[in-house]
Amino acid sequence: MATEKLDLLIDRPTESIPERVVRRVCQAIAEGLLPPGRRLTERELMELTGVSRTSIREAVRHLQTLGLVEASPSRGVRVSLLGRDEVRDIYEMREALESKAAELFTIRATDAEVAALVEKVKPAAPKEGRLKAIFEFDEMLLDGARNSLLKSSLGALHVRIHALRSLSVTVPGRKEQSFQEYLDLTAAIKGRQPERAAEASRRHVQAAAKAALEAVELMEHKS
Structure with missing residues (x-):
């Protein structure tokens, strides 16, 4: 046996x-x-x-x-209570890295990956749905960029970026503006226009940085 x-x-x-x-x-x-x-x-x-x-x-x-x-x-x-200098540093790094990720994704991602990324940018009524879509969007962008060093560097930074999002969206009108910025970015990606995608990403990060700095300044005045 x-x-x-x-x-x-x-x-x-x-x-x-x-x-x-x-x-x-x-x-x-x-x-x-x-x-x-x-x-x-x-x-x-x-x-x-x-x-x-x-x-x-x-x-x-x-x-x-x-x-x-x-x-x-x-x-x-x-x-953590982040000051203006720390917030500025984080967003400067994000602008440099994320715009490159958008450019590389536009060049290297498959048609299926592009379609899946575009699908993530749509109105999601529940707050949890919006946040989950943003987290997944960031992960998909890095995966499709196919640069392991960029992924590890920006992936670590995303932890702090996600924490700052709760501040930036408190600025009136920021949620609606951010959604339009994502639409502009995915339109450039869908059109396979890497330079336009990189520029759309930079504009998005710059606007997010401005909102986050406004929120931090308001908090500092209150404290």
Whole structure:
């Protein structure tokens, strides 16, 4: 009788518990549920997430590395309060990298990838739907650009960019303007016009930077 092959392999989740915590906190910051300056203690994070203190501490260390939280004057940490100089630096890097990604995507993406990207730019009534579409748009743009170094550099920056979106959209009219900018960008991509796509991307980032800086300045006046 044939002996069955011994198999003791254990399935491992694609994300560790601390990584899941980081992802959920990043999402909450991007959605504006955790605004800049919001204090977070270990106890509160344990209660909100249902995970252990050890996992929370590891997640917080990673969030600090990403620049999303910082030490609080009191106990625990707080969602980072970004100044004008930091916001400007982030958007200057985003403008340079994202415009190049748009140009490369227009040149290198398949017709199916272009169609899928264009499909992401459409009105989505629920707030969650809009945010999810933006996150997926960014990922698809980087994948289709087919430049691993650009993807790793801009991918890391996107974490902070998503956090700033919750600020920039508070400026009146910014949501509608942003949607039109995405339409202009996807029209250039669909037409396979790389220079036009890069310019549309630059205009979008410049407008987003202006809105984010206005929001930060308003917050500084209130504090």
